[in-house]
Amino acid sequence: MAETVALIHVHRVSQQALAKALDQVLVEWKYRRVEAAPVPAAGLGGIQESFDRGVGYLCYLLSPERGNWTTVIQTFAERDDAPFLADLANRLSQQLQTHTLAILLHDEGVLFYNLDYRGTPRDGYTSNPQHFADQKLTEQEALQHRHMPKAFTPLLPKHIKIEKLMDLLNGGWWQAFDKKQLDEEGEPLDEELVVDEEERLAVFGGLLQLNGSAGYPFGQWRTTTFIDWKQYLAIYYQAKGRALPMA
Numbered sequence: 515m516a517e518t519v520a521l522i523h524v525h526r527v528s529q530q531a532l533a534k535a536l537d538q539v540l541v542e543w544k545y546r547r548v549e550a551a552p553v554p555a556a557g558l559g560g561i562q563e564s565f566d567r568g569v570g571y572l573c574y575l576l577s578p579e580r581g582n583w584t585t586v587i588q589t590f591a592e593r594d595d596a597p598f599l600a601d602l603a604n605r606l607s608q609q610l611q612t613h614t615l616a617i618l619l620h621d622e623g624v625l626f627y628n629l630d631y632r633g634t635p636r637d638g639y640t641s642n643p644q645h646f647a648d649q650k651l652t653e654q655e656a657l658q659h660r661h662m663p664k665a666f667t668p669l670l671p672k673h674i675k676i677e678k679l680m681d682l683l684n685g686g687w688w689q690a691f692d693k694k695q696l697d698e699e700g701e702p703l704d705e706e707l708v709v710d711e712e713e714r715l716a717v718f719g720g721l722l723q724l725n726g727s728a729g730y731p732f733g734q735w736r737t738t739t740f741i742d743w744k745q746y747l748a749i750y751y752q753a754k755g756r757a758l759p760m761a
Contacts, residue, residue: 517621517736518591518592518618518619518620518621519617519618519619519715519732519733519735520587520588520592520599520616520617520618520619521585521586521587521588521616521617521618521732522585522586522588522599522602522603522606522614522615522616522617523583523584523585523586523614523615523617523722523724524583524584524585524586524606524607524610524612524613524614525582525583525612525613525614525615525669526579526582526583526612527579527584527610527612528579528584529576529577529578529579529584529747531610532576532584532586532606532610533550533576533747533749535606535609535610536574536576536586536606536749538609539602539605539606539609540572540597540602540751542597542605543596543597544753544754544755545572545751545752545753545754546751546752546754547749547750547751548750548751548752549749549750550747550748550749550750551747551748552744552745552746552747552748553575553743553744553746553747553748554743554744555743555744557739557741557743558736558743565589565590567750569593569595569753570595570752570753571750571751571752571753572590572596572750572751573589573590573748573749573750573751574586574587574588574589574748574749574751575587575589575735575746575747575748575749576746576747576748576749577725577745577746578745578746580724580725580726580728581723581725581726581727582669582723583722583723583724583725583726585724585725585732586606587732587735595753599616599618600616600618600628602616603615603616603628603630604616604628604630604633604635605633607630607631607632607633607634608630608632608633611632612631612632613629613630613631613636613669614629614630615627615628615629615630615722615724616628616630617715619711619712619715619733620711622645623642623645623710623711624640624641624642624645624646624711625639625640625641625711625714625715625718626638626639626640626641627639629665629666631665636662636665637661637662637663637665637666638659638661639661639663639683640659640661641683641686641687641688641709641711641714642686642687643655643656643659643687644656644687644696644699644700644701647700649700650696650698650699650700651700656691661683663676663679663680663683664676664680666679666722669722670721670722671721671722671723674721674722678721679718679721679722682714682717682718682721683718685707685709685714686702686707686708686709686714687701687702687707687709689702689707690702690703690704690707695707712733712734715730715732715733716729716730716733717730718730719732719733728740
């Protein structure tokens with residue numbers, strides 16, 4: 515995994531309604547919309563260089579509604595002048611009175627998510643809480659990161675049981691933790707318990723049908739050929755007090 519992937523999936527909201535809510539919420543971070551344009555049918559090549567115009571500018575890509583979900587792709591890396599993904603997702607869930615699911619696939623191989631409903635956190639997940647810790651976590655410290663995926667029950671397709679989702683999320687580091695098979699640094703003793711997080715994300719997105727029934731290509735959104743970009747909208751925001759760059 516070369517780059518961090520940052521996404522927000524919004525439940526049962528149209529692209530137009532989501533774009534309007536994004537405008538309204540980003541005002542709280544002192545950003546305003548300066549441009550919105552369809553992504554070229556040929557894909558991202560024509561606008562790739564304009565995603566990150568530097569400090570004070572943001573770009574999000576908005577999908578059409580696919581099944582029960584609409585997707586926001588954050589095209590820039592996390593930074594101090596921009597809203598943190600989980601905070602933005604929480605505010606969108608409150609503004610739109612619905613579920614939002616913020617997903618961060620870290621380039622070092624850790625998967626995070628935050629599930630919110632109408633501004634209230636419902637579940638949070640870290641695939642490996644030990645990854646960023648300086649020393650081995652105690653059992654109590656680890657349990658503070660324990661996820662509660664039963665909150666996804668009303669969001670699952672009818673043919674998917676919550677146990678299947680729980681098995682997927684409990685694999686890897688959490689399985690080693692439950693079996694008390696962590697080494698002195700807090701990492702799994704068995705290499706077979708190390709999970710490819712991009713693959714886990716693809717299965718996770720497929721189970722929830724976050725891209726409808728068309729699979730889950732967002733873990734590789736920069737390079738994949740399995741996204742129909744011509745129906746996506748690129749929206750650019752400018753921080754208050756910053757002038758647009760000269761062409």
